Structures are given as C-alpha cells and as structure tokens.
Amino acid sequence: MSRLAERFRQGGVFVWLSATVLAFCLAMILGLVGFIAAKGMGYFWPSPLVQVQTPDGPVLGEITGREPAHGEEPAKTQFRVGNRDIYGQDFRWILTAGLSAPEIPQDALLIERLEYGPFIGRIVSVSHDGRLVATGPSALSEAANRLPETLRIRRRIQSTEKGQVGDLNRRMDRLRLSRKKLERGGDPSALQALDAKDAVLQTAYDELQAGLEQSRSESRSWTLSLQTVDGQVRELPLASVVRMVPANAMGRLDKLGVYLSRLWEFLADDPRESNTEGGIFPAIFGTVMMVLVMSVLVVPLGVITALYLREYARQGWMVRAVRVAVNNLAGVPSIVFGVFGLGFFVYSLGGTIDQLFFSDSLPTPTYGTGGILWASLTLALLTVPVVVVATEEALGAVPRSQREASLAMGATKWQTLWNIVLPSATPGILTGMILAIARGAGEVAPLMLTGVVKLAPSMPLDGTFPFFHLDRKFMHLGFHIYDVGFQSPNSEAAKPMVFMASFLLLLVVVILNLFALNLRRKLRERLGGSTF
Secondary structure (H helix, E strand, O other): OHHHHHHHHHOHHHHHHHHHHHHHHHHHHHHHHHHHHHHHHHHHOOOOOEEEEEOOEEEEEEEEEEEOOEOOEOOEEEEEOOOHHHHOOOEEEEEHHHOOOOEOOOOOEEEEEOOOOOEEEEEEEEEEOOEEEEEOHHHHHHHHHHHHHHHHHHHHHHHHHHHHHHHHHHHHHHHHHHHHHHOOOOOHHHHHHHHHHHHHHHHHHHHHHHHHHHHHHHHOOEEEEEEOOOOOEEEEEHHHEEEEEOHHHOOHHHHHHHHHHHHHHHHHOOEEOOOOEEOOHHHHHHHHHHHHHHHHHHHHHHHHHHHHHHHHOOOOHHHHHHHHHHHHHOOOOHHHHHHHHHHHHHHHHHHHHHHHHOHHHOOOOOOOOOOHHHHHHHHHHHHHHHHHHHHHHHHHHOOHHHHHHHHHOOOOHHHHHHHHHHHHHHHHHHHHHHHHHHHHHOOOHHHHHHOEOOOOOOOOEOOOOOOEOOOOOEOOHHHHHHHHHHOOOOHHHHHHHHHHHHHHHHHHHHHHHHHHHHHHHHHHHHOOOOOO
C-alpha cells in the first residue's frame, strides 16, 4: 500500500495514464483514417460480375452489400445492376432466400459511360456508320481497339472547347463591353474598328465550331449494340464510353491497370453525373488555392496586429480588452463569419468595386458576387486570432537582451524589430500559420455563402491574362463532400466518392502542414536551434 502511495506521490501512475490515453487517441485517429482510406481506395478495384436467378428474372451486377436476417426482416443482398436509363436505379436489394447459385459469366461486361452511370450486360455487335463491323466474341476486341482513338478525339474536343473556344468567347465579351462604352459617346471610327475585330473573331469562332462538329461526327460514327441480362437491347455511341471492364475475364495485372486508371481519373479529371462519377481535380485545386490565398492574407494581418499589441501599444485596460476580444473571436461560429463576408465583402465592397471599375458589365456582377478572394478573406478573419496569439507568444519569447543589444548599438526600434525580433519569432509565426491552415482548410459553412459552388466551369488559375482570377467561383473538397454525401440524387453511388474525398481532404491538410513544418524546421536550424 505504501509503495502504491509512493508512486502516486511521485506521479509515475499519472505518466503511464497519460501515455495510455495518448496511445488510445492515436489508435482511434489511425483507425478512422484507415477506415476512410480502405472504403475509398477499395472502390476502384474491379469487382466480379455475378449473375443470379430471382423470382422476377435474372440479375447481373456487382455484389455491394449484404444484410443478415434480423428478427422478422429476412436476409438481403445488394446488387449494383447499373443501367439506370433502363431500370431507373443503379442498386437493387434482393431477398437472399430467393437467389439461385451465383454464376460468373466470362462474357459479362461493365461499361463506364458519360451519362446514366455504368452499363452492365453483354456486347452484341459493333457498327460503323450503320455498317456492321463485328459481332459475337469479336465485338469486344473490336470495340476495345477503337476506344483509344475515340477517347483521343473526345479529349481533343474538350481541350478545344476549354481552350480556344473559351478564349474566343472571353475576347468577344471584352469587345462587347468596349463597344458598349463607346456607344455612350465614342468615336464612330473606333466603333468600326471594333466591328472589324468582332467579325474576325466570329469567323474564327465559326471555323472552330465547324471543326468541332466534324470531330463529333467522327467520334459518333462507331456504335455499340448492347444487351442486358434480361434481353433488352440498347445502342450506345462509342464516344459515350469512358472505359470497358470485362471484370470476370481479367487477370490480376489487368485489374491493377484498371484500378490505376480509375484512380488517376479520380485525381485528374472533372466530375460528372452530379459529382458521383469522374474526378475531383477542380475541388483539390480550389482547396489548395483557397488555403494559399488565405495564408497570404492572414499572416500579415495577424503579425501586424500582434506587433502593435506587444511592441507599440501602451499596456492598459484597453489593450487587455482587445486581447480578450481577439480570444473570444476564435469562438464565434464560422457561419457568422460567412454572413459577415457575404454582407461586407461581397455585397458592400464587391458591389462598390463593380460600380467604380466594372460598370459596363452590370447588371452582371464581377466582384459583387461570391469568389475565391472573398472566401479567402472571410477565412482569414476566421483564423486571424490563432495567428495573433501565436505571434504574440513568439515575440514575447525573444530574449530581452537581444533587443537591448540592438538598441545599444544605435538601431531604431523598427530596425530592431525588423532585423532581430521578427526573424527570431518567425518559427512561432509559422506555428500560427500551421494552426490557421488546419482550421481554415476544413471549414465549409462560410464558403457556401462567399464563393464555393457545386461545379465551377473554370478554375481561378489558368493561362488567360491576368492568369489568377480572384473574382471566380471555385470548388472545395469540404463542400464537395457535403454536396455528394447529402445532396446527391444517387446516394448509394455517392458513398465511395464521399470516403475518397474525405481521405483526400485529410491528405491535402497534412501535406500543407508538412510543408509549413519543414519550413519552420529549416528556420530553427538557421537561427541556431531556437525553440520558438
């Protein structure tokens, strides 16, 4: 008993208790991240296509879930049957008791399409301009041989539409605004020059459209005849096919190739089918850009505030009240910041900018609507208390002797702050920035009011001058998770996308934090092992 009391007195029991709680928390975090990663990453592996007989007829699809019998509820099996344009839904729950022994047909095929989700069935024939080219077993190999060229044509069409056609539209819109300005009292000769430029652009636009229509006709010339397991036949243009997966006839290496192809598509392509298919690259890009712009805005604001409070302000009740207000600001709900950003930044400040500099574009707003600039400013205000507190602590940790030595050598107070205090406090400032990134990257509520959208037609950064467009709306991983998980009309198909997007959001936050941590480590080494 005395030995136990001695251990309590020395605190050894509490050390072990703290270590146990820490290990438990780490295990929970790793378990959660592992569960999210497994649910998301496993979605891309090709599953076997199983055919069974039911009282209502044959069913062909992927088995995606099972529910055991519970009380009066019988056991059920969930199949992903695809063919939403035929059956009206991608997934079906079927009573397990009514199923026959499962079969694995080698000719079963899953075709990923641009619309209506996947088609699951068999390929009957391949036609070119209405002429039958291949039937039966050779139809699949013929379609597989033609698909790469069709995909290249589609990518070329998409690149032309986003690049050259988009650039022509923007140039024609600028000419329209210039003409609108000149019509209020400009030189008639200048109007004629604008008309000539517009005619040239319109001719180029018509030529591009003619070329695009020719490419579309070329891509639509190949047609697949497909048959479902219950005998229904559908014609599908090869141009609508994204990928053909004969899952039951593939080896491990072939499945690995499909897995990597799907994973790359998810990371690098645009979303489709109400964000339940395709990729999420615009959301990843928008998240990273928003965090970087927020960091650029919040660090100067927080550092200047902390410098004034610590180094210049006369300490008294007013400064203490300001510190209390800054600390309380960190506890304000994020949606309140969103309402403030919408009212002040978007409507007041953005509306004023439109009146002063973009009046020719009105009533269509330029800055008087949500955009990445206003979203970043709103999150900068949301996270500035973290930077202020961390910077004040870092400034206070700089030894007083360094300040006195600098002042004794004739340096001014500002020179001392700029050359001695701020460099020594930089690691602490970066600590505040790391905390701000971790807080701001996952916020969604303010963004819903200040610039984030379900699908952005163009990204804030591109090759068009001025290259970085602060007025554009953007996609965000956090909002994408909310939209796909809770607003999607096809909730079952959206589940894997929610898990994968959540995993990527965690990964983006970790990568950004690791970058800031590495920068802080290098600064500490350069400053001789400073511990700020």
